[in-house]
Amino acid sequence: MTETLPALSSQYEPSATEAKWQTAWEDNHAFQADASKGGEPYCVVIPPPNVTGSLHMGHAFESALIDTLVRYHRMIGRNTLWLPGTDHASIAVQTILERQLKAEGKTRNDIGREAFLEKAWQWKAESGGTIVNQLRRLGVSVDWSRERFTMDEGLSKAVLEAFVRFYEEGLIYRGNYMVNWCPASQSAVSDLEVENKEVDGNLWHFRYPLTDGSGYVEVATTRPETMLGDTAVAVNPEDDRYKHLIGKTLKLPIMEREIPIIGDELVDPAFGTGCVKVTPAHDPNDFAMGQRHNLPFINILNKDGTLNENGGPFEGLDRFDARKEVIDWLQTEGALVKIEDYKHTVPYSDRGKVPVEPLISTQWFVKIEPIAQKTLAFLDEEQSPHFVPERWGKVYRDWLVNLKDWCISRQLWWGHQIPAWYAISETEGEIRDNTPFVVAKSEAEAWEKAIAQFGQQVKIQQDPDVLDTWFSSGLWPFSTLGWPEQTADLNFYYPTTTLVTGFDIIFFWVARMTLMASHFTGEIPFKDVYIHGLVRDENGKKMSKSADNGINPLILIEKYGTDALRYALIREVAGAGQDIRLEYNRATDESGSVEASRNFANKIWNASRFVMINLNGQTPAQLGAPSRDGLELADRWILEKFNRLVSQTRTSIDSYGLGEAAKGLYEFMWGDFCDWYIELVKLRLRQDDSPSRLAAQQTLAYVLEGTLKLLHPFMPHVTEEIWHTLTQASADEFLALQPYPEAAPVVQTSLDNDDPWNQAEPEEASAAAHSPAAAAVPKTETVLNLLSEPGQFVQFALQYKQVLLIGLGVVAAIIGFNVLDGVVSTLNAVPFVEPTLELFGLYYLGQFIYKNLLWSDRRQAFT
RNA sequence: GGGCGGUUAGCUCAGUUGGUAGAGCGUCUCGUUUACACCGAGAAUGUCGGGGGUUCGAGCCCCUCACCGCCCACCA
Numbered sequence: 001m002t003e004t005l006p007a008l009s010s011q012y013e014p015s016a017t018e019a020k021w022q023t024a025w026e027d028n029h030a031f032q033a034d035a036s037k038g039g040e041p042y043c044v045v046i047p048p049p050n051v052t053g054s055l056h057m058g059h060a061f062e063s064a065l066i067d068t069l070v071r072y073h074r075m076i077g078r079n080t081l082w083l084p085g086t087d088h089a090s091i092a093v094q095t096i097l098e099r100q101l102k103a104e105g106k107t108r109n110d111i112g113r114e115a116f117l118e119k120a121w122q123w124k125a126e127s128g129g130t131i132v133n134q135l136r137r138l139g140v141s142v143d144w145s146r147e148r149f150t151m152d153e154g155l156s157k158a159v160l161e162a163f164v165r166f167y168e169e170g171l172i173y174r175g176n177y178m179v180n181w182c183p184a185s186q187s188a189v190s191d192l193e194v195e196n197k198e199v200d201g202n203l204w205h206f207r208y209p210l211t212d213g214s215g216y217v218e219v220a221t222t223r224p225e226t227m228l229g230d231t232a233v234a235v236n237p238e239d240d241r242y243k244h245l246i247g248k249t250l251k252l253p254i255m256e257r258e259i260p261i262i263g264d265e266l267v268d269p270a271f272g273t274g275c276v277k278v279t280p281a282h283d284p285n286d287f288a289m290g291q292r293h294n295l296p297f298i299n300i301l302n303k304d305g306t307l308n309e310n311g312g313p314f315e316g317l318d319r320f321d322a323r324k325e326v327i328d329w330l331q332t333e334g335a336l337v338k339i340e341d342y343k344h345t346v347p348y349s350d351r352g353k354v355p356v357e358p359l360i361s362t363q364w365f366v367k368i369e370p371i372a373q374k375t376l377a378f379l380d381e382e383q384s385p386h387f388v389p390e391r392w393g394k395v396y397r398d399w400l401v402n403l404k405d406w407c408i409s410r411q412l413w414w415g416h417q418i419p420a421w422y423a424i425s426e427t428e429g430e431i432r433d434n435t436p437f438v439v440a441k442s443e444a445e446a447w448e449k450a451i452a453q454f455g456q457q458v459k460i461q462q463d464p465d466v467l468d469t470w471f472s473s474g475l476w477p478f479s480t481l482g483w484p485e486q487t488a489d490l491n492f493y494y495p496t497t498t499l500v501t502g503f504d505i506i507f508f509w510v511a512r513m514t515l516m517a518s519h520f521t522g523e524i525p526f527k528d529v530y531i532h533g534l535v536r537d538e539n540g541k542k543m544s545k546s547a548d549n550g551i552n553p554l555i556l557i558e559k560y561g562t563d564a565l566r567y568a569l570i571r572e573v574a575g576a577g578q579d580i581r582l583e584y585n586r587a588t589d590e591s592g593s594v595e596a597s598r599n600f601a602n603k604i605w606n607a608s609r610f611v612m613i614n615l616n617g618q619t620p621a622q623l624g625a626p627s628r629d630g631l632e633l634a635d636r637w638i639l640e641k642f643n644r645l646v647s648q649t650r651t652s653i654d655s656y657g658l659g660e661a662a663k664g665l666y667e668f669m670w671g672d673f674c675d676w677y678i679e680l681v682k683l684r685l686r687q688d689d690s691p692s693r694l695a696a697q698q699t700l701a702y703v704l705e706g707t708l709k710l711l712h713p714f715m716p717h718v719t720e721e722i723w724h725t726l727t728q729a730s731a732d733e734f735l736a737l738q739p740y741p742e743a744a745p746v747v748q749t750s751l752d753n754d755d756p757w758n759q760a761e762p763e764e765a766s767a768a769a770h771s772p773a774a775a776a777v778p779k780t781e782t783v784l785n786l787l788s789e790p791g792q793f794v795q796f797a798l799q800y801k802q803v804l805l806i807g808l809g810v811v812a813a814i815i816g817f818n819v820l821d822g823v824v825s826t827l828n829a830v831p832f833v834e835p836t837l838e839l840f841g842l843y844y845l846g847q848f849i850y851k852n853l854l855w856s857d858r859r860q861a862f863t
Numbered sequence: 864g865g866g867c868g869g870u871u872a873g874c875u876c877a878g879u880u881g882g883u884a885g886a887g888c889g890u891c892u893c894g895u896u897u898a899c900a901c902c903g904a905g906a907a908u909g910u911c912g913g914g915g916g917u918u919c920g921a922g923c924c925c926c927u928c929a930c931c932g933c934c935c936a937c938c939a
Contacts, residue, residue, distance in 0.1 A: 010899065196936085203939085221939060234939095268938060276939050285937045344938090358937095391867070395934075398866080402935090503934085538875095540932090560901095571887090572876075578868080579932090581875065583888080592888050593875075599901045610898030663877075663886075678898075 008612070008725065012605035014561025014598075018717040022136055028732050031074075031141040033081035035492035042078035043493035044070055045477050046142065047501045047509070048150060050089035051127040052096060055134040057535045057543060057582065058502065060553035063138045064566040065532055065573070065658060066500045071141050071713035072653050073497075075740035081493050082141060083480050085148035086128050090415035090469040091185060091193075091351050093120060097414070098185075113413050113464075120414045124149075137554065139562050139716050141736065146489075148480045150472040151416065158479035159416045159472050160441045162520060167439045171367045171519075172408075174420070176433055178287040179407050181359035183305030183319075184352025187411040188363050190468060191404065192507055194356055196345040203342035204327065205273065207335045208233060208250040211258055217242070217250065218337055220272035222344055223282075224330070225323040228255055228311050229300040232278040234289060237263030239274055253335050254326065255312050262293050284358050301357055303411075319357070362433045364409040364418060364465070368515070372400050375511075375518045384524045385499070385514065388656045392503060392531045399507050400515075408468045415466030421446035423454040424461050431461065474512035477525035484520075499526040502534060530656050533579035535569070540581050551582060555589050563715035564598035570714060571597070571666065573659035600666060601718045604711065607674050608722045611700045614685045619727050620701035623694075630695040632684075638677040640745070641668065642703045647743040649710050662714050669707055677703070701726075706741045 025031060035041075044066055049059055066082065074080040097119055098108055108116050128149065135142065148155060166172040179188040204224050207216040217233055230252055235242035246263040266285060267276050280290025281297040290297055300310045305319045313329075314322040330336040349356045378384045379397055387393035409418060422437045424430065438453060440446035443462070450460045475483070477499070481490040495517075501510060510529060517525035534542055537549045544550070556565045572580040572593065583592040615623065626635060645668045652661035681696040705726060712719040712735050723735040 008898095011901070012899095219939080223939090266937085266939095271938060273939095278939095283937080283939080285939075288937085345936090395867075398935075507935095540875095578876095583875065595901075596887055599899095602901045603899065606899035606902085608898085613898070657879090659877085660879085667886085674898085675903085679903095 008605070008609045010606065010609070012561075012602045012718060014563065014601070014717065015558070017721045018137075018139065018562050021717050021720045022139055024731065025141065025734065025736065026136070026144060028734070029145070030734050030736055031080075031082065031143050032145055033079065033143050033489075033493070035079070035488045037079055038492075039077070039079040041493050041497070042070070042073040042080045043083070043496040044081075044498055044500065045083045045480055045496055046085060047499075047505075048085045048087035048148075048473065048476065049131050050092055051086050051124045051131065051149075052089055052092045053127055054130050055553065057551045057553050059134075060138055060565060061535045061569045061580070062500060062502070062532065063135065063140050064569050065530070067138070067140045067566070067716070068570060068658055068713040069498065069500070069530075069653070069656075071716060071736060072740065074141065074736070075709070075712065075738060076650075077739065079492075081143055081146070081489075083146050083148065084132075084135065084140070084142040084144065085476075085480060086124075086131055086150070087469065087473055088124065088149065088151045088415060090410060090412055090466055091187065091189070092469075093123060094412050094414045095185060095351050097123060108413065116413050124151075134554065137557060137562060139566070141716070146480070150469075150476070154482070155472060155475070155479045156416060158475050158483055159467065160419050161484045162471075162475055162516065163419055163467070164439055164441055165520070166366060171371065172364060172439075173367065174362060174364050174437070176360060176362045177365070177407075178284055178358050178360050179363055180347065180349075180356040181301075181303070181361065182349035182352045182354065182356050183303070184349060184354045185412070186303050188361060188407055188409060189349055189351070189356065190407050190470075193350045194347045195350055197348050198343060199346050201342050201344050201346070203272065203340040203344075205337040205340070206253070206277075206330055207337055208252060208259075208277075210245075211249040211251050217245065217261070217275045218273045219275045219277040220340075221277055222342060223323070224326045225307075225314075225319055226279040226282045226300070227252070227277055227326060228307070228314070228322075229279045229281050229298040230255075230259060230277045231257075231280055231290065231295040231298060232259050232262050232293065234262050234264045234267050234276045234278050235274060236265065236267040236269045239267070239269040241269075241274060253333060254329055260295075262289070262295075264289050264292065281360050282358055287358070287360070297360055299360060301359060305354075305357065363407050364420075364467075366406040366408055368403045368405050371515050371519045372403050375514050375524075376400050378514070378518055378524045382524075385510075385526055385529045388528060388530045392506060392529070395503075396506055396511060399511060406468075408471050409463075409465040410468055411464075412466050413464075415469065416472055418463040418465050418467060419446075420463040421450060421460040422463065423450055424459045426459075431463070437463070470508055470512050473509055474516040475520075477513055478517060478521050494521070494525070495523045496526045498528045498530055500530045500532065503531050504534070506531070528656075532573070536579050536581045538582065538584040538586075551584050556591055556594050559589060560591070560594045560598040561601060561717070563601050563718050564594050567597040567600065567662060567714055568594040570658050571662040573662075600670065601715060603670055603674060604708075604715070604718060605722065607669070607678060608704060608708070608726065610678060611704045612726060615697055615701055618697075618701075620705045621727065623698050623701050626695060626698040626702050630691050631699070632692060632695060634677060634680040635695050635699040638672065638703055639699060641672050642706060643743055643745050646706070646710065646741045650740070650743070653713075658714075665707070665711055665714065669711070673703060673707065708735065709738055709741050712736065712738075 033043075046066065047062065049055060070080060070082045094108075097116070101107060101111070111119075132147070163172065180191065180194050181187075182189050182193075201222050203220050203222055205218055205220045206224070206227065207218050209216050217235075219233060221227065233250055235245065237243055237246065242261075243263065245261045248261050249258050250261060251257070252259050262278070266289060267274065276286075278286045278289050278295065279298075280286045280295050281299040282301070287297075289295070298310050300307055301319065302308045307314050307317050307319065307322050309315055311317070311322060314325050317325060327336065347356045348354065376397070379393070379400070383393075385393075387396065419441060420437045420439050421443070422431045422435045424435065428435070436454065438446055438449040438460075440449055443460075446460055446462075450458045472479070477496050478490060478494055481487060481494050483490055483494075499510065499513075513525050517523060535551075537543050537551065539549075541547060541549055553565060560568075568591070569580065569582070572582075583594075585591070626639060631639070645664060648664050649661045652658070652664065678700075681700065684690070684692045684696045687693050705723070708719045708723050708726070712723075716736060720735045723729065723738075724731075724733075729735075
C-alpha cells in the first residue's frame with residue numbers, strides 16, 4: 001500500500017466538521033451575492049421566522065428544503081441569492097411580553113408605551129440572535145450581508161411608502177365597521193386570525209311579548225346575553241306564519257325597550273322558530289340587517305369583554321357571567337321557553353385562545369377587491385405564480401375570489417405605528433371616530449399637511465395603533481431587495497424565483513405578497529411557490545407549544561449531525577407536499593430515520609476513505625478522467641449508472657422532487673457504488689501498476705468526486721470535508737461553489753444513440769406499439785412489453801434467469817476463474833452489451849469461490 | 864354545507880404515462896475477509912381499505928362505500 005494514507009478516522013464526526021465549514025463559508029463570504037456579475041438570477045427570500053423565541057422542527061425542515069434548492073442552483077451556475085431575515089410578529093411578541101409583565105403583576109399600561117417598546121426591542125435582539133445562530137447550525141447558505149428585519153429602517157420606509165400610496169389611491173380607508181375583537185389582546189384581529197371551533201352549546205328559546213299585548217314571538221339564540229343589545233326581531237317576509245307581524249313592535253324583556261319586527265330575506269323560516277333576534281352591534285349578519293333597516297346599533301361590551309353601561313342591570317359583569325344572569329332573569333320572568341342541546345361553531349382568537357366578539361369599532365382597512373383583480377389576472381392569464389403541487393393554486397384562487405376588505409389596524413404597541421396624524425381640537429382633546437387626520441411619511445410632513453389643511457393653531461397626534469404584522473411581511477420579497485428604491489438588487493433579483501413555504505400561510509402570507517406586489521411592482525413576486533407539508537410528531541400530531549410535543553432540532557443535530565437531520569427530513573418528502581412524520585423517542589431523544597441518515601453520512605465517509613487509500617495519494621485531477629479504452633465491464637457499468645444518476649438527480653430537483661433525488665443518491669452510493677463496484681474492484685486494486693488498476697482508480701475517483709457534488713446540496717458538510725481531502729483543494733476553495741455534474745457519457749453503452757437496440761420502433765411492430773406514445777419507446781422496452789403480454793413469459797424468464805445465474809456461477813467456479821475472466825474480457829470488448837447486476841453477480845460469485853474455496857494456493861501468489 | 868388529502872410489509876412511507884409489488888427501521892439466520900459493526904451476506908412478512916367496472920393485464924384509470932385527517936363557510 002501507500003505510505004501517505006489520508007488521516008481520516010473510521011467514523012465520521014459531524015460536530016467539529018460542521019462548525020468548521022459553517023465558519024469557513026461565512027468568513028470567506030462564499031454565499032454573498034453580487035448582482036453586477038449578471039447571469040441568470042436565482043433568488044429566494046427566507047420566510048422570515050417570528051422573533052418569538054427559537055426555531056422549531058418546521059423551520060429546520062423548511063430551511064433544509066430551501067438550502068438544498070439554493071445550493072443546487074448555485075452549483076449549476078445561477079447567480080444565486082438567498083436572503084435571510086426575521087419578522088417582528090406584532091401580536092405574537094406582544095402577547096409574550098404582556099404575559100411576562102402579568103407574571104410581575106403589571107400591565108403594559110403600567111410601564112407605558114416607551115418602556116414597553118424598549119422591552120420589545122430587547123426581546124427582539126435576544127430572540128433574533130438565537131434564531132440567527134440556529135440558522136447557522138443548520139448550515140444554510142444565506143447571504144448574511146443582506147439580512148433584514150421587518151422593522152428595520154429600510155423596511156419601515158417601505159411600509160410607510162406602501163401605506164401612503166395605498167391611501168392616496170383610495171385603497172386604504174378608516175371606518176367604523178364590525179370587526180373581530182379579541183378581548184384577551186384587546187385588539188381587532190383579521191378574519192384569518194380567527195379559528196372556528198365546533199363546540200357543544202345550547203340553543204335558548206325566548207319569548208318577546210308584542211307591545212300591543214296580542215301575544216308573543218319566540219326567538220332562538222346561542223348567545224343569550226346579546227339580547228340586551230337587540231334592536232329588532234326579523235322574520236322572512238315570505239313566511240306566512242309571521243308576515244302579518246311585520247311593522248308591529250315588541251317589548252324587549254329586561255331592557256324594556258320597544259323594538260320593531262322587520263322582514264328580511266336572510267331569515268331562514270325552517271331554522272329554529274323562524275324569528276331572529278337582531279343585535280346589530282354584535283353579530284355580522286345582524287350588522288348587515290341593521291344597516292339595511294336603519295336600526296340602532298347598541299354596543300353592550302367593553303374592550304375587555306365585560307358589559308358596559310348599555311348592559312342595564314348586568315353592567316360590569318363578564319360576558320359569560322352575564323349570559324347566565326340573563327338566562328336566570330328570563331326564566332324567572334317566564335320568558336324562557338326551552339333549552340336545546342346544539343352543536344355550533346364559535347370563533348376563537350388564534351393568539352388569545354378566547355372567543356372573539358364581533359364588535360363595531362373604527363379601524364383601518366385595505367380595499368382588497370381592485371387589487372385582487374390584478375392578482376387574479378396574473379393567475380388566470382399567466383398561471384402566475386405557479387404552485388407546486390398544483391392543487392394549492394386552486395386553494396389560493398378560491399380565497400382571492402372571496403376576499404373581504406382587510407382590517408390592518410391593531411390596538412397594539414409593537415409594530416409599525418400607523419402613519420396617520422389627527423388634528424386634535426381643544427375641546428375634545430382626544431382622537432374620536434370622526435377626528436380629521438392627515439396621512440404622511442413623517443411627523444414633519446404631517447405637520448405641513450395639517451397646517452395647510454387645518455390652520456396654524458392645529459395640534460396633531462399620531463394614531464396609536466400599529467399595523468397588522470402581515471402588512472409588512474406582504475412587502476417582504478421586494479422591500480428586502482431595496483424597494484421603494486430601484487436598487488441593483490431589486491432590478492436583478494426581482495421577481496424572485498421560488499418561494500418555499502407551508503400551506504398554513506398561503507392566505508396569511510403568500511396571497512398578501514402577491515396582492516401587494518402586483519399592486520406596487522406590477523409583478524407577481526415569485527415564479528414558483530413550493531408548498532411543503534408540516535412536520536408531525538412521532539404520533540402524527542401537529543407539533544405545537546400547547547401540546548408540548550415539539551422536537552428540538554438542536555438535540556437531533558447534536559446527536560446525529562446537521563447533515564443527517566437535513567437528509568432525514570428531505571428523503572421523507574414525497575412529491576405531493578404531504579406532511580411528514582418524524583420518528584422520535586422522547587425518552588432517549590433517538591430518531592430511527594435520522595440515525596439511518598447519519599449512517600449514510602458515515603457510509604459516504606468510509607467509501608471515500610477506501611477510495612482515497614487506494615489512489616496512492618493522487619487526486620482525481622492527477623489521475624485523469626477514465627478514458628474509454630482501458631475500461632472494464634465493471635467500470636463501464638458504474639460510469640453509465642453514474643451518468644444516469646446525474647440526469648435523474650437534475651431532473652428530480654428541477655421539478656422539486658427533492659425526496660426522490662435524495663433517495664436516488666442513497667441507492668446509488670450505497671447499493672451500486674459501495675455494495676457492488678467497490679467490492680468488484682478490490683482485486684484489481686491490488687495488482688501493481690496494471691492498466692486494470694489504473695482504470696479502476698480513475699473510475700473510483702471520478703465517480704466519487706461526482707457523487708460528492710451531487711450529494712452536496714443535501715449533505716453539505718460531510719461532502720465539503722471529504723472533497724477537500726480528496727482533491728487537496730485549498731482552504732478557500734469550496735465544493736459548495738463547484739459546478740454541478742452534467743450528464744456526459746464517458747463510455748459507449750447500449751444507451752448510446754448509435755446502438756441499434758436503442759433505435760425507436762420503425763413502423764409496423766405490434767398492436768401495442770401503434771399508439772403515438774409507444775412509437776417513442778426504445779425497442780428494448782417494446783420487446784419486453786411484448787414478451788410480458790401473456791404474463792407467464794415474464795415469470796418463466798425470471799425463474800430461468802436465476803437458474804441460469806446459479807448454474808453458471810457453479811460452472812464458473814469449477815472451470816476456474818481464468819476462464820471466466822476471459823469471458824468477461826470478451827464482454828468488455830463488445831460495445832453494445834449493457835452491463836447488468838446479474839452479470840456482476842456471476843462475476844463476483846466466481847471471484848468469491850475462486851478466492852475462498854478452490855485455488856487458495858494460487859490466491860496466495862496473486863495477492 | 865362546500866372543497867382537498869390519505870388508506871400499500873410489524874412501524875414510517877415510496878411506487879414516475881396501467882406491464883415481474885419496493886425502501887428505511889424492526890425481526891430472524893450467518894459473518895469479526897485490512898473502507899465502514901453507524902458494517903456485510905442472506906431470509907421471512909403484503910387478499911396494495913371494501914365492493915363493482917374498463918382491460919390480455921389495475922396499487923395505478925372509472926363508479927361506489929367505509930374510515931382517518933385538513934381547509935373554507937354569516938344559518939340565529
